[in-house]
Amino acid sequence: MTLELTWLGHATWLLESGEHRILIDPFLDENPASIVQAADVTADHILLTHGHFDHVADAASIARRCEATVVANFEIASWLEGQGVENTVGMNLGGGVDLPWGRVQMTIAWHSSQLPDGSYGGSAGGFLVQTGGKRVYFAGDTALFSDMSLIGAGGLDVAILPIGDLFTMGPEDSLAAVKLLAPQRVLPAHFNTWPPIAQDADAWARSVQAETSAEPIVPTVGEPVQL
Numbered sequence: 601m602t603l604e605l606t607w608l609g610h611a612t613w614l615l616e617s618g619e620h621r622i623l624i625d626p627f628l629d630e631n632p633a634s635i636v637q638a639a640d641v642t643a644d645h646i647l648l649t650h651g652h653f654d655h656v657a658d659a660a661s662i663a664r665r666c667e668a669t670v671v672a673n674f675e676i677a678s679w680l681e682g683q684g685v686e687n688t689v690g691m692n693l694g695g696g697v698d699l700p701w702g703r704v705q706m707t708i709a710w711h712s713s714q715l716p717d718g719s720y721g722g723s724a725g726g727f728l729v730q731t732g733g734k735r736v737y738f739a740g741d742t743a744l745f746s747d748m749s750l751i752g753a754g755g756l757d758v759a760i761l762p763i764g765d766l767f768t769m770g771p772e773d774s775l776a777a778v779k780l781l782a783p784q785r786v787l788p789a790h791f792n793t794w795p796p797i798a799q800d801a802d803a804w805a806r807s808v809q810a811e812t813s814a815e816p817i818v819p820t821v822g823e824p825v826q827l
Contacts, residue, residue: 601617601618601732601733602616602617602618602732603615603616603617603618603731603732603734603826603827604616604824604825604826604827605736605758605760605787605824605825605827606819606822606823606824606825607787607789607819607820607821607822607823607825608626608628608631608634608635608636608641608821608822609627609628609631609632609633609634609635609793609821610625610627610631610633610634610654610789610790610793611624611625611627611649611654611655611740611741611762611789611790612624612625612626612627612628612631612634613625613738613760613789614641614643615729615731615736616824617701617702617731617732618701618732620644620645620700620701620731621642621643621644621645622643622644622645622646622647622701622729622731623641623643623645623646623647623662623668624646624647624648624649624727624738625647625648625649625654625655625656625740626638626641626643626646626655626656626657626658626659626662627653627654627655627656627657627658628641628657628658629657629658630657631654631657631793632793632794633792633793633821634821635821635822636822638658638661638662639661639665641658641662642662642666643662643666643668644666644668644669644700645668645669645670645671645699645701646659646662646663646668646669646670646671647670647671647672647704647727647729647738648670648671648672648673648676649709649724649725649726649727649738649740649741650673650676650709650711650712650713650721650722650723650724650725650740650741651675651676651679651713651714651715651716651721651722651724652712652713652714652716652721652741653716654793655740655741656676656715656716657716659680659685660680660683660684660685663680663685663687664683664684664685664686667686667687668687669687669688669689669699670685670687670688670689671688671689671691671697671699671704671727672688672689672690672691673690673691673692673693673706673713673721673722673723673725674690674691674692674722675690675713675715675720675721675722676690676713676715676721676722677689677690677691678690679715679719679721691706692706692722692723693706693707693708693723693725694706694707694708701731701732702729702730702731702732703729703730703731704727704728704729704730705727705728706725706726706727707725707726707727707728707737707739707751708723708725708726708745708747709724709725709726709739709740709741709742710724710742710743710745711724711740711741711742711743711768712724724740724741724742725740726738726739726740726742726751727740728751732827734757734758734827735754735755735756735757735758736756736757736758736759736760736827737751737752737756737758737759737760737781737783738760739759739760739761739762739777740762741762741767741768741790742762742768742769743768743769743773744769744773744774744776744777746780748777748780748781749780749781751781752780752781752782752783756781756782756783756784757783757784757785757827758783758784758785758786758787758827759777759778759781759783759785759786759787759814760786760787760788760789761774761777761778761786761787761788761789762774762788762789762790762791763788763789763790763791763799763801763804764790764791764792764793764797764799765797765799766796766797767790767797768790770799771799771800771803771804771807774788774804775804775807775808775811775812778808778812778814779811779812782812782813782814783814784814784815785814785815785816785817786808786814786815786816786817787816787817787818787819787825788801788804788805788816788818788819801818802818804816804818805817805818
């Protein structure tokens with residue numbers, strides 16, 4: 601099965617597994633790092649790690665247009681239903697769900713989660729995705745936490761970690777996370793969108809290569825990475 605991962609800027613990713621298109625944290629129209637608009641993107645499933653604007657901004661419009669199923673915590677799923685999204689899976693931390701293309705488990709993340717209208721966005725999380733014979737971990741927006749070692753215990757083909765600092769862990773803590781997770785490959789996210797989260801991703805990659813066994817991949821917006 602063909603498995604491709606494409607960075608769409610900031611913390612937005614497109615995972616293509618066979619005929620399925622899984623969109624993670626769609627923030628496109630107002631994302632200065634994006635090269636596509638929400639109207640240009642199609643997906644059959646959308647995964648949302650938490651409720652902040654820069655992760656859910658375009659979720660409702662894409663879900664309605666594509667009739668996509670949105671997987672999120674219960675509070676975000678309920679909020680989206682109020683915006684006319686018909687297909688949602690509301691879950692909570694530690695829970696998992698089988699989907700047509702594989703399985704998703706919602707992992708913990710140390711972060712806040714307020715929805716764009718100011719309402720409560722439930723607990724922030726990450727996703728452990730199993731599809732196409734691969735295990736892919738999307739950490740979401742999070743601080744470093746020691747239980748990452750448990751997430752990696754079953755083996756990870758790929759981990760996607762924030763490195764932007766200020767709102768999430770920065771490069772140094774991200775390096776510690778790589779050591780706990782022990783993925784085969786790791787990609788950075790949530791950086792260089794705006795000046796407050798500007799980072800030297802190439803320097804981060806050199807540190808990962810020097811201090812861990814993981815292969816760092818610095819993605820280019822819009823260019824697929826074969827998994």
